[in-house]
Amino acid sequence: MRTAEIRSRFLTFFADRGHTVVPSAPLPTPDPTLLFVNAGMVPFKPYLTGEQEPPWPRATSVQKCVRTLDIEEVGKTTRHGSFFQMNGNFSFGDYFKEQAIAFAWELSTSPVADGGYGLDPEKIWVTVHHSDDEARGLWRTLAGLPDERIVARGDEDNFWSMGVPGPCGPCSELYYDRGPALGRAGGPAVDEDRYMEFWNLVFMQDERGEGAGKSGYPILGRLPRPNIDTGMGLERMATLLQGKDNLYEIDETRPVLDRAAELAGVRYGAAHQTDVRLRVVADHVRTALMLLADGTAPGNEGRGYVLRRILRRAVRSMRQLGYQDPALPELLAVARDCMAPSYPEVADAYARISDQACGEEDAFRATLRQGTAVLDTAVARVREEGGRTLPGGQAFLLHDTYGFPIDLTLEMAAEQGVEVDREGFTTLMNEQRERARADARARKSGGTADTSALRSLLDAHGPTDWRAWESLTAEARVLGVVGAGGPVPVAREGEIVTVVLDRSPFYAESGGQDSDAGRLSGASAEAEVLDVQRPLAGLIAHQIRVTAGELAVGDEVVAAVDPEWRLGARQAHSGTHVLHAALREILGPTALQSGSYNRPGYLRLDFPWRGALSPTVRSEIEEAANRALRRDLPVGVRWMTLPEAKEIGALALFDETYGEQVRVVEIGGAWSRELCGGTHVEHAAQIGTVALTGESSVGAGMRRLEAAVGIEGFDYLARERDLVSRIAEQLGSPRAELPEKIGGLLDRLKAADRENARLKAVATAARAAELAATGVDANGTLVVTATAAGPAADARALALAVRDRLPTDRPGLAAVAGDDGALVLALNGAATAAGLNASTLVKRVLDGRGGGSKEVAQGGGVPVERLRHLLAELPRIVGRG
Missing domain, CATH: 3.10.310.40 (Diaminopimelate Epimerase; Chain A, domain 1)
Incomplete structure (x- = not known):
């Protein structure tokens, strides 16, 4: 049974049993603690934790996931893969253990002809938490499993929590006996290679307190509404149903592996090291394809760096196999054909995906040449000085500047008889990671280090009544004041704190739009709003500076957005949409926005493209954007379901998550149609002007356009006009003849330089x-x-x-x-x-x-x-x- 059919059967089974089919969320996640979705339950986390009311009582999904913490182990064992798909069914206070177990058993063992997977019931084992007598009894009565195939295990294996205070509970895992050829008898406690886990049922019934590890915390009591969260590994089920040994040999990965072996002239199964490298290629090419399809672009930090590393490990593995030519053009197309039956978007966006990936490979091939020269020089210096160890700082430089994975540096140094100071390298890497974590914590907390205080406010008062789309002012009450050390009762003049209000008209930074500026005014205090963030789903946090008096919990205030700031923000955000549409009009549909930022008077937009844009093309893009402004295209907002939005061609930002209803912003109808939560003008002419100020590279295959918007755009054009006038006056030339005049001067300067160089050489x-x-x-x-x-x-x-x-x-x-x-x-x-x-x-x-x-x-x-x-x-x- 092909993987796409396994996926389809799962969704159909649960849809027929009252579950809403929820599309996979994009791999990039807005959760600041994660780079990518790494588990099937991540998109449902707000519903499982009670932060938000679920829109459906039960749901099912096949979620794309990426895990890269153990990326070095990919290929070395047959268990690790960086990209995987998790089939899941979820109950939000609806059914519980009995139905979850019944569903899992029915789908797993029902005949293929009846829509099931047809697994042999006699080969299925289950594990339960040692305290969960209820689950043990249900497996006996519902599935008829004998006691010897129901294995009790402890907290490490069969108790689940998110690692923080909140919902938790026991779980029950299903294993399949693949036969004596793959290991010892005795069940999963004896051998988890022979007995492969394929489904985990989490019974979210308890609430845990503070504590570390899998069991170092108290259980505070039962949840008022228990939930079900299950995860079936799609690749693992494919391994079982296709009779394969491991996930690298199923229909979605083996063709890539086979093509890599064909290109390199090697045979899979002939040598362990060759097999490892082929598995790395198969996994990483598929992972890169899916990340690129979801809008991640190669870069030097965060998600972009993870993707860059994955692509480079694939390229390097092909070179280690002896293949020196560009490999990704050959391999990505195979991965596309494998994944398109489940994800048609990888075929639709393949031109863009291929362009970005191949650009990254070209850049890495050049980097390999440069980095190898740097490494060779460093190794020669070490040997000249009588040493045998390459400093950790040099290894870190190769990693950080040239994209050399540490294992590449270790291998190449060893070939020349030199060791590497791994401890020094690790210290520098840890320092870099800690800086990144600190930045993530700061972003997550919206300017304060104490997120637990914000969580308590959200739990106590519920979501903020957010009115940024409707109003610039709101009468509000101060629910909480949070400083760097935690909650405080009052903030005094000059202090900077984070304030939570019961309602807010302030736009919180998101979707590329900067946060609003404005003021809070009360009977006893005045405060300037410095920043507005959404650190938790549903909560608006305002970072403020008290400019007069004292602001206390319970105070009544008027929250007022600076109207000039908001007007500039609306112009810039609508201008970004206009520029995006103009870009696609001139360059074609592959020029898809992959990142943006806008604030009053300024916008920038990143998009995949190979090579700089010519002055003529830049002028055409600018002209197309301003033509839309001159036509005064109407700007409208519509709400609809995500499938409806996709049906009418609305573009979605990949780093956003969407609810059942999505907000579609249209400029000129179909000319610009994007999913967006930002603030916008009512008519395109209100933007004023879009003046391109820069075009540059922000990585291999990625370009950035920058523009001045509104009054700042007119100011920019006026300064450019004045500059041209001054140059024309100084050169005594009409402005229309300046290019020829300046070109002649440059030619004469170059001739003078050449003559000077000749005379210098003679001397x-x-x-x-x-x-x-x-x-x-x-x-x-x-x-x-x-x-x-x-x-x-x-x-x-x-x-x-x-x-x-x-x-x-x-x-x-x-x-x-x-x-x-x-x-x-x-x-x-x-x-x-x-x-x-x-x-x-x-x-x-x-x-x-x-x-x-x-x-x-x-x-x-x-x-x-x-x-x-x-x-x-x-x-x-x-x-x-």
Whole structure:
């Protein structure tokens, strides 16, 4: 049974039993504690924790997931995969253990002809929590399982929680006996390779308190409404139903593996290391395809860095297999064909996906050349100095700057007989991760470190009555004041705190739109609103500075958005939509927004594209955007279901999650139609103007447009006009003729530069000839010393010119000191043949401050006067040997 059919059967089974089919959320998640959705229940978390009222009593989904914590283990074992799909059924206070167990048993064991999976009931084992006698009894009565195939296990294996105070409960896992060829008899407690887990049923019935680990916390009591959260690994079920040994051999991954083996001219199953590399390729190519399809772009941080690393590990693995040509154009197309039956969007967006991935591979191939040169130089320096360990800082530089995974650095260094300071590298990596975690915590908390206080406020008072779409002011009550150390009763003049109100007209930063600015005014306090965030679903947190008086919990205030700020924000956000539509109009549908930011007067928009846009294309995009403004296209908002929005062609942002009803913003009807929660103008002409101010690269295959909007756009154009007028006046040329005038000036400057370089070379050659005749014998070596009035490049040019004029039949050395403190040594062939080494010599002269090759070396770092003294001493130093 193909994976797509396994997926379809699961959804159909539960839809027929009253479950709402919920589409998979995009892999990028707005949860600041996660980069990607890593479990099937993540999109349902607000409903399971009680933060939000669920829109349905029961639901089912097949959720795309990515886990990268154990990415180094991918391929080494047959259990680890970075991308996987989780079939799930969920009950929000509706049915509980009895129906969950009955559903799982019925779908697993019903004949294929009846819509089930047809697993042999005699080969299914289950585990239960040792305290869960109810689940044990249900497995006996509903499934007829004997006691010996119902295994009791402890908290580590069969008790679930989110790791924080909140819902928790026992779970029951289903395993399938794959036969004695794969391991020992005795059930999952004995061998989890032979007995493969394929479904986990979580009975969310309790509430846990503070504590660490799997069991280091108290159970506070039963939940008023218990929930069901189950997860069936789609790849694991495919492994079972397709009779395969592991997830790399099922129909969605094996074709990629086979194509990789064909390209590399190797055979899967012939050698362990070859198999590992082929499995890495198969997993990572599929993972990259799905991440790219959901809008993640390769980058240097966060999600983009994870994707970049995955792509580069796939490319590197192909090179290790002996395949040196570009591999992704061949492999991605195979992965697309495997995944398209379940996810048609990977085929629809394949041109964009392929362009981004292939651009990243091209960049990495160049990086490999650069990074290899850096590594080789660093290793040579270590060996020259008699060491055997590459510093951790050098390994981190290769990782952070050149994208070298540490295992690549370890392998390449080992090939040259050098170890790597893993401890130093790990320390630097941990420091970087801690900075990233601190940033994530700050973003999550909306400016305060105490999210538990915000959680308590949400639990006590419910969601904020949010009115940003309807109003600029609201009468509100202060529900809570939170400082860096936790809740405080009052905030005094000058203090910066986070305030939660019962209602708010302020827009919280999201969807690329910056937060509103404004004020809180009460009988006893005035405060400036600095930032507005949504740290928890449904909660608006205002970071404020008290400018007068004292603000206390319970105070009544007027919350007022700065109307000029909001107008600018609306212009910028609508301008972003207009620019996006104009971009797609000129470049085509693959130029899909992959990131944006807008604030009053400014916007930026990132999109996948190979190569810079020409001035003509930029002008066409700007013209298309402003044409929409001149036509004064209407801006409208409609609410509909997500399938309805997709049906009319509305574009969705990949890093947003959507409820059952979505908000569609239209500009000129179908001309621009996007899912969006931001604030917008009523008519396009209200934007004023869109003036492109920049176009640049933000990574391989990714470009960024920047623009000034509204009054700032007119200001920008006025400044540009004034600048052109001043240049025209200074050059005495009409503005229309400025390009030709400036081009002529540049040509003359280039000609003058070439002439200067020629004269300089002639002068250097003449001086070199004179200096070559002044050599001093130093124990058989002819030593010439000189100074150069210029930078290190001039000193190097003179040293090489002198060396080339020394006799070739005896050792010769040219030493030139520049007036910027650089010393350059150049040896002829006879000198190096005699055992002299320029790198060793320059370090000896300058106390280790320098390096290079045995023929040419350079150093510095000493005062100019001392350098000239050392230059005079050089013949004696060389003569001593």
